[in-house]
Amino acid sequence: MNFELTEERQMLQDGLRRYLRESYTPTLRAELAESDHGYAQNVWSGLAEMGVIGALFDEEIGGFAGSGFDIAVVFEELGRVGAVDPLIDTAILGGGLIAALGNEAQKQIIEAVIDGSIQLAFAHGEPSSRYDLSRIEATATRHGDEFILNGRKAVVINAPAADHIVVSARTSGDAADRDGISLFLVSASNPGMTLRSYPLVSGCQAAELLLEDVRLGSDALLGGEGGAFEAITHTQARATLAISAEALGLMESIRELTNDYLKTRKQFGKPIGKFQALQHRMADVLIEIEQARSAVINLAGHIDAPAEIREKHVSATKNLIGNVAKLVTEESIQMHGGIGMTDEYELGHLAKRLIMVDHRFGDAIYHLERFIALAVA
Amino acid sequence: MDLNYTDEQKAFRDEVRSYLAEKLPARLVEKVRLGKTLTKQDHEEWHAILNERGWLAGNWPKTFGGAGWDAVQRHIFEDEMTRAAAPRIVPFGLGMLGPVLQKFGSKAQQDHYLPRILSGDDWWCQGYSEPGAGSDLASVRTTAERDGDDYIVNGQKTWTTLGQHANMIFCLVRTSKEGKPQEGISFLLIDMNSPGVKVRPIVLIDGEPEVNEVFFDDVRVPVENRVGEENKGWTYAKYLLTHERTNIAGVGFANAGLENLKRIARLERANGRPLIENPHFAARIARVEIDLMAMSTTNLRVVSKAAAGQAPGAESSMLKIKGTVIRQEINALTRSAVGPYAMPFASEALEDGSNLGPVGPDYAETATAQYLNNRKLSIFGGSNEIQRAIISKAILEL
Numbered sequence: 223m224n225f226e227l228t229e230e231r232q233m234l235q236d237g238l239r240r241y242l243r244e245s246y247t248p249t250l251r252a253e254l255a256e257s258d259h260g261y262a263q264n265v266w267s268g269l270a271e272m273g274v275i276g277a278l279f280d281e282e283i284g285g286f287a288g289s290g291f292d293i294a295v296v297f298e299e300l301g302r303v304g305a306v307d308p309l310i311d312t313a314i315l316g317g318g319l320i321a322a323l324g325n326e327a328q329k330q331i332i333e334a335v336i337d338g339s340i341q342l343a344f345a346h347g348e349p350s351s352r353y354d355l356s357r358i359e360a361t362a363t364r365h366g367d368e369f370i371l372n373g374r375k376a377v378v379i380n381a382p383a384a385d386h387i388v389v390s391a392r393t394s395g396d397a398a399d400r401d402g403i404s405l406f407l408v409s410a411s412n413p414g415m416t417l418r419s420y421p422l423v424s425g426c427q428a429a430e431l432l433l434e435d436v437r438l439g440s441d442a443l444l445g446g447e448g449g450a451f452e453a454i455t456h457t458q459a460r461a462t463l464a465i466s467a468e469a470l471g472l473m474e475s476i477r478e479l480t481n482d483y484l485k486t487r488k489q490f491g492k493p494i495g496k497f498q499a500l501q502h503r504m505a506d507v508l509i510e511i512e513q514a515r516s517a518v519i520n521l522a523g524h525i526d527a528p529a530e531i532r533e534k535h536v537s538a539t540k541n542l543i544g545n546v547a548k549l550v551t552e553e554s555i556q557m558h559g560g561i562g563m564t565d566e567y568e569l570g571h572l573a574k575r576l577i578m579v580d581h582r583f584g585d586a587i588y589h590l591e592r593f594i595a596l597a598v599a
Numbered sequence: 600m601d602l603n604y605t606d607e608q609k610a611f612r613d614e615v616r617s618y619l620a621e622k623l624p625a626r627l628v629e630k631v632r633l634g635k636t637l638t639k640q641d642h643e644e645w646h647a648i649l650n651e652r653g654w655l656a657g658n659w660p661k662t663f664g665g666a667g668w669d670a671v672q673r674h675i676f677e678d679e680m681t682r683a684a685a686p687r688i689v690p691f692g693l694g695m696l697g698p699v700l701q702k703f704g705s706k707a708q709q710d711h712y713l714p715r716i717l718s719g720d721d722w723w724c725q726g727y728s729e730p731g732a733g734s735d736l737a738s739v740r741t742t743a744e745r746d747g748d749d750y751i752v753n754g755q756k757t758w759t760t761l762g763q764h765a766n767m768i769f770c771l772v773r774t775s776k777e778g779k780p781q782e783g784i785s786f787l788l789i790d791m792n793s794p795g796v797k798v799r800p801i802v803l804i805d806g807e808p809e810v811n812e813v814f815f816d817d818v819r820v821p822v823e824n825r826v827g828e829e830n831k832g833w834t835y836a837k838y839l840l841t842h843e844r845t846n847i848a849g850v851g852f853a854n855a856g857l858e859n860l861k862r863i864a865r866l867e868r869a870n871g872r873p874l875i876e877n878p879h880f881a882a883r884i885a886r887v888e889i890d891l892m893a894m895s896t897t898n899l900r901v902v903s904k905a906a907a908g909q910a911p912g913a914e915s916s917m918l919k920i921k922g923t924v925i926r927q928e929i930n931a932l933t934r935s936a937v938g939p940y941a942m943p944f945a946s947e948a949l950e951d952g953s954n955l956g957p958v959g960p961d962y963a964e965t966a967t968a969q970y971l972n973n974r975k976l977s978i979f980g981g982s983n984e985i986q987r988a989i990i991s992k993a994i995l996e997l
């Protein structure tokens with residue numbers, strides 16, 4: 223048993239922490255609000271130069287790590303500063319699916335992902351699919367050598383910035399079937415694809431995608447026809463780990479911020495941290511964050527386990543993270559009083575980012591039900 | 600024990616209901632239902648309609664132009680208002696300052712200000728809190744120094760709700776540094792157009808500039824604008840807070856929120872079935888509904904005591920805590936219910952004049968903003984921690 227980071231990961235963590243602290247200045251936050259796609263190109267390039275994107279891919283494909291604990295280390299650090307860089311979308315989801323399913327030609331893209339020169343997104347969820355991975359109604363029909371895609375994709379994060387979008391569509395089967403889902407690598411400039419872009423509560427941007435006769439050559443098909451579900455599930459497990467680790471980093475920063483505030487804010491002639499009513503609640507927050515840390519470790523340690531075991535951990539971790547995120551967000555705002563309600567104070571962005579974690583890759587209730595099916599019933 | 604309204608009360612309820620059905624503009628209902636930000640004009644329009652009927656100031660005695668209702672009638676009225684999705688009555692002049700002036704104001708102040716509150720000529724805001732004086736309100740530091748027939752006011756107020764619309768502010772100011780902090784506070788009415796008053800908006804986490812900082816730099820305020828005696832402002836301030844705490848439970852808002860939540864949960868689909876059929880989600884709704892049913896009755900118990908002339912004391916602290924926790928839970932469940940469509944940031948969606956349709960379903964558009972905004976419920980008007988301290992002291996004698 224050893225819960226220490228390896229030397230390489232320790233170095234990655236230290237370097238990344240320093241880099242993000244220096245990059246995510248208050249002025250950057252203000253600039254991001256005005257930027258084209260909600261994140262800073264120079265911060266992104268810096269991450270690539272440091273090897274952070276490469277750390278999310280394994281060596282076979284040109285990366286240098288890619289295990290569960292690498293993901294956990296990177297995303298916890300991103301969470302600490304409330305980073306909005308679309309690393310989940312470009313590297314874990316888009317890049318992860320291409321790495322898992324792509325042919326040699328398609329895999330060429332990964333090099334450009336790792337060196338920071340391109341952006342990706344994964345267009346899977348639809349207006350009525352909520353969190354169900356198999357509820358896909360968009361269709362891909364074969365016409366000779368071509369596929370023609372039609373349908374709608376909902377809340378596709380980073381689509382406005384993406385050069386290529388991995389789009390799922392049904393080549394056979396009914397709306398909720400696991401079989402029959404195919405993936406396609408679509409250039410953002412494809413004329414059949416229309417984006418309605420908008421900002422997110424958590425920062426960064428997303429778009430609604432309208433697919434109207436999106437014509438693709440058969441070389442756009444990613445992996446076998448109709449058999450993408452397995453890879454999608456595994457990739458979503460990695461994304462769930464990433465967002466859970468990010469949530470953990472957010473929680474740590476929020477707790478530190480709140481702790482400091484309790485020591486400095488005075489009412490009734492003393493620091494409010496001297497009131498036991500608040501002390502006990504901070505203690506509970508601390509306990510729950512330690513639970514969150516262990517849940518992230520559980521998932522990181524099982525991310526490449528057989529699907530049955532892995533998925534049990536996915537749901538356990540995401541359920542716990544969702545519940546703790548709500549507690550930490552609400553308690554930290556409450557204990558700050560009025561200042562906790564303001565957009566300008568640092569807590570605002572961190573708290574919003576943390577509460578939004580529950581709306582991606584399944585919320586606490588969704589994963590509770592899923593955990594019951596996988597492990598209890 | 601009889602849980603039902605009397606015939607008279609029922610008749611009153613029907614009268615209110617049919618008036619609202621007839622007079623409440625559909626445009627305003629739509630905005631309230633979708634959780635949009637109401638403009639100053641929206642509020643003024645609705646106030647004017649109620650004022651025409653003599654129902655704008657339900658809590659004021661008839662002699663001052665109010666409706667003179669008892670606590671049960673006021674409860675019925677508020678309940679019907681929220682049921683109909685009417686804009687809430689902006690409380691600063693009507694609910695807060697009005698009663699203070701009626702009890703402690705001079706005849707001249709009553710004659711001048713009360714009609715202007717009803718007519719909408721004045722929009723008041725509340726200048727209690729300061730950066731250093733939140734829960735510990737008695738530590739206010741904004742000073743008012745006598746200079747002939749004027750006070751000269753210096754300092755800063757903050758969290759001033761809708762101060763951007765206001766032309767008048769009632770303030771707690773320090774007129775003496777002797778004795779206990781509570782004993783050196785006076786209650787001043789300040790014209791916000793006076794030289795030296797500056798208002799700076801504060802954007803809240805939902806993206807809306809709902810509150811403000813108000814700065815006073817050598818602002819001259821005539822002594823006649825002081826309510827009651829010098830250094831007795833704390834008494835008036837506390838009197839006002841007891842009025843601020845009536846209808847604190849927000850039962851009507853909770854009921855409306857619960858209904859909306861159920862409607863959304865019927866429309867949203869999880870796993871191909873209505874979300875409301877999901878036993879885990881349904882159980883969460885059930886828990887909050889059960890809590891709300893009991894709380895409504897607690898509220899009525901307090902209301903009928905008040906109607907019988909007993910001033911609510913620490914009971915209002917119970918209602919504040921329970922009421923806000925229930926409303927916040929409803930907001931949290933509503934945010935959960937809309938799923939991934941809770942993520943788009945729809946700042947312009949809260950405002951008028953946006954001609955873009957919603958990104959997802961219309962009911963999803965403001966779910967996150969409302970959740971975030973209503974975190975304030977347990978912070979303002981005496982935080983829930985302060986309310987618990989009041990209960991411990993006043994009821995439990997700890």
Ligand SMILES: Cc1cc2nc3c(=O)[nH]c(=O)nc-3n(C[C@H](O)[C@H](O)[C@H](O)COP(=O)(O)OP(=O)(O)OC[C@H]3O[C@@H](n4cnc5c(N)ncnc54)[C@H](O)[C@@H]3O)c2cc1C
Pocket residue numbers: none
């Ligand atoms: C089943 C059982 C087995 C035990 N076995 C042993 C044993 O083998 N050996 C032994 O030495 N003792 C034993 N104890 C005693 C145990 O350690 C004490 O009960 C414990 O320390 C609490 O002390 P108390 O019962 O005097 O309660 P008190 O200390 O009077 O506490 C009463 C309540 O006040 C709270 N409280 C006290 N101080 C504070 C504070 N500063 N802030 C907030 N809340 C406070 C407590 O949390 C508690 O809720 C046992 C007790 C039980 C119930």
Ligand SMILES: Cc1cc2nc3c(=O)[nH]c(=O)nc-3n(C[C@H](O)[C@H](O)[C@H](O)COP(=O)(O)OP(=O)(O)OC[C@H]3O[C@@H](n4cnc5c(N)ncnc54)[C@H](O)[C@@H]3O)c2cc1C
Pocket residue numbers: 487489490494497499500556557558559560561563724725726727728730732733734735757758759760809810975978979980981982983984985988
């Ligand atoms: C949206 C909004 C609108 C508002 N509108 C107005 C307005 O129009 N006019 C106005 O005057 N004010 C207004 N307020 C201010 C509001 O009344 C204060 O925010 C409130 O009194 C809390 O003060 P504070 O923010 O300074 O927090 P603090 O008093 O600093 O409290 C911080 C935390 O410490 C806790 N705490 C403080 N003292 C104790 C204690 N003794 N024991 C245990 N816990 C304690 C609090 O409960 C809170 O959790 C508004 C606030 C908000 C958020």
